[in-house]
Every structure is written in C-alpha cells, then in structure tokens.
Amino acid sequence: MRPATFEYHRATSLEHALQLLGEFGEEARPIAGGQSLVPMMNFRLARPGHLVDINRLPxxxxxxxxxxxxxxxxxxHGAYFDHPLIARHFPAFLDAVHYIGHPTIRRNGSIGGSISHADPTAELPAVAVLHDADIVVRSAAEERRIKASEFFVSAYVxxxxxxxxxxxxxxxxxxxxSAGSFVEMSERSGDFATASVGIVLEHEGGRIAKAAMVCSGAGLVPIRAPDVESHLLNRALNDPHAEEAGxxxxxxxxxxxxxxxxxxYRRSLIAELTRRAIETACSRALGRS
Known part of the structure; x- marks a missing residue:
C-alpha cells in the first residue's frame, strides 16, 4: 500500500524543527530513520499530514x-555497540542492543525514534524504564524531562x-x-521479542544491595518488578535464588x-528469562563473565 498524502519539510535546525512541529500540531511527525513510521504510514496506521525531516540536526x-x-x-543503533561509555557503565543496555532488529534497522533507526514509537516489545523502552531514565523533550516553548516510567502510556502511546x-x-x-544483564527470546533473530527481561543490581560484600528489573512483551508498556526487586535484596551473589525470583x-x-x-507460554518464558538475567548479572558482579 501507499501512504496517505503528506507534505515534506526538511528542518535546518532544532529551532526550525520545533517551529514546524508547533505550527502543524497533531498533523506533524518528525522523521529520521523512518524504520517504524514509514511502514505504519504504508499500511495507513499512521496518517501524518506533515513530515518534518530532522536528520540534519546535531x-x-x-x-x-x-x-x-x-x-x-x-x-x-549501530553506535552503541562499540561505545566505551555504554560498555563501561551499562552492560544491560549493551546486551539489549544486540537484539535490535536487522542490519538496516540498526544502521538507520535511532534511539529517539524507538522511544517515541513505544513498541511494547522493543528493547530501548525497556532499557529506559530499567535504568529510570529521563526522556528529554522539547517544544518551541519549553524543555521538559519525563521519567521513562511515566513516558510510556500504552502500546504506541x-x-x-x-x-x-x-x-x-x-x-x-x-x-x-554494579552489574546488569538483558535477555530476550524471539521466533527468529531480529524479530519482535516474544518476551525480554533486564536487570541492574548494585552489590556490596558479595550481596545484592539494590536491584531493578523489567520485562517487555507481557503488557502494553515495559513492566517493573518491585516484588522481585525486594526478593533479591541482601541475597548472596553466588546464590541469588534466581529460580524463585522467576x-x-x-x-x-x-x-x-x-x-x-x-x-x-509467555509467563513460563519470563520466569526462565528472569532466572537467566539474574544469574548472568550476579556472575558478572563476581567477575566471572
């Protein structure tokens, strides 16, 4: 199918992009890689009247x-894989990006596009919720920061x-x-996740001092696991009771x-992925992998 008729605008600066988005309001959508928006437009699941090309923005x-x-x-997406800051501080993030799509998606897709698209099975929204990230958004009038847990309202919303x-x-x-891990299962490599689970933990004296867990594929938004996080507190890294946590x-x-x-099946899969994620993170905390 072909998309509905739209007007194309190339933004020359961030201010220009925000001015265009403000001018056209609900009829406008920014576009960069277009890996999610263009297929939705082709199926007429999205019908923006104006596309604002933001690829030239720094x-x-x-x-x-x-x-x-x-x-x-x-x-x-391809920029994450060999970036030293991500490798040093965010092992769960680095795990997650290896599950992102196929080479074309990794080459053209962007973190802003993935976050804005809010696919409930996508890796980066789950990673943002896992790390309690701030989503920084701008309009022509103001900048605001929205916690990831509040940014994702529903599937694609x-x-x-x-x-x-x-x-x-x-x-x-x-x-x-600290240490972390992210594991995912899909029908084929690069496909949408059937389910995924991520964990970030802080440790002291061979025990878990703090933990955060998230799963995607089980609901309309990434889901945190406060009961599991509480269950893991003060568990020994070499015996975290991971199966029970699952x-x-x-x-x-x-x-x-x-x-x-x-x-x-999804429920049993999330139980198993939880066990794997916890055991991998604990192993990393102990310096074993």
Whole structure:
C-alpha cells in the first residue's frame, strides 16, 4: 500500500524543527530513520499530514553530562555497540542492543525514534524504564524531562504533546559496584521479542544491595518488578535464588494470548528469562563473565 498524502519539510535546525512541529500540531511527525513510521504510514496506521525531516540536526552525541549519560535522539543503533561509555557503565543496555532488529534497522533507526514509537516489545523502552531514565523533550516553548516510567502510556502511546519531540535520553550512571544483564527470546533473530527481561543490581560484600528489573512483551508498556526487586535484596551473589525470583515475576504479570505465543507460554518464558538475567548479572558482579 501507499501512504496517505503528506507534505515534506526538511528542518535546518532544532529551532526550525520545533517551529514546524508547533505550527502543524497533531498533523506533524518528525522523521529520521523512518524504520517504524514509514511502514505504519504504508499500511495507513499512521496518517501524518506533515513530515518534518530532522536528520540534519546535531542530536547524535553520546556523552556524560553531570551524573548522567546523555544520548542524543538521532544516535543510530549501530553506535552503541562499540561505545566505551555504554560498555563501561551499562552492560544491560549493551546486551539489549544486540537484539535490535536487522542490519538496516540498526544502521538507520535511532534511539529517539524507538522511544517515541513505544513498541511494547522493543528493547530501548525497556532499557529506559530499567535504568529510570529521563526522556528529554522539547517544544518551541519549553524543555521538559519525563521519567521513562511515566513516558510510556500504552502500546504506541507516549506522554508527548503535539509540537514536542524527543531530543535526548539521559541515563543515571550506576555506581562502580554494579552489574546488569538483558535477555530476550524471539521466533527468529531480529524479530519482535516474544518476551525480554533486564536487570541492574548494585552489590556490596558479595550481596545484592539494590536491584531493578523489567520485562517487555507481557503488557502494553515495559513492566517493573518491585516484588522481585525486594526478593533479591541482601541475597548472596553466588546464590541469588534466581529460580524463585522467576516464579515471583511470572506470577505478578498477566500477559495476553496472541498469534506469537499463549499467555501461559509467555509467563513460563519470563520466569526462565528472569532466572537467566539474574544469574548472568550476579556472575558478572563476581567477575566471572
């Protein structure tokens, strides 16, 4: 199919892009790689009257700003793989990006596009929720920061207002004594996830001092696991009771049946992925992998 008729605009600066988005309001969408938006337009699931091309904007830096790792919205997925700041501080993030799509998607897709698209099975929204990231959004009038846990409202629905666009994602830098892991299962490599689970933990004296867990594929937004996080506190890194944690997480979710997997299968899969994620993170904390 072909998309509905639209007008194309090439933004020459961030201010120009925001002015165009503000002028056209709900009829406008920014576009960079177009890896999600263009297919939706072709199927007429999205019908923007105006596309604002933001590819020329300088929004592709990965840098430390204060206590945060700031990633510009136009940073392409391929840039994460060999970036030393991500490798040093964010092992769960680095794990997750290896599951992102296929080479074309990695080459053209951007973090801002993935976050704004809010696919409930996507890796980067889950990573943002896992790390309690701030989504930095701009309009012509103001800049605001939205916690990832509040940004994702439902499947493909975010807290963005008309005239706003994501300009960066900011991740709090974990303490040195931390580790993480992200695991995913899909029908084929690069396909949408059937389910994924990520963990970040802080440790002291061979025990877990703090933990954060998330899963995607079980609901309309990435789901945190406060019961599992509490269960892991003060557990020994060499015996974190990971299998029990998986059962707790699986019991707390209510996935739906779809054409990919039954609810029962997803629940059992999340239990197993939880076990694997915890054991991998603990092994890394102990310096074994």
């Amino acid at each position: 929004l592709n830096a990965i840098e430390i700003v204060g206590s945060m790792l700031r990633i510009g919205a136009l940073t392409r 975010t807290a963005l207002e008309p005239g706003e666009m994501v300009v960066a994602v900011e991740f709090p830098i974990p303490p040195a004594a 059962r707790i997480f699986a019991a707390s979710i209510d996935p739906v049946d779809d054409h990919i997997a039954s609810a029962a």
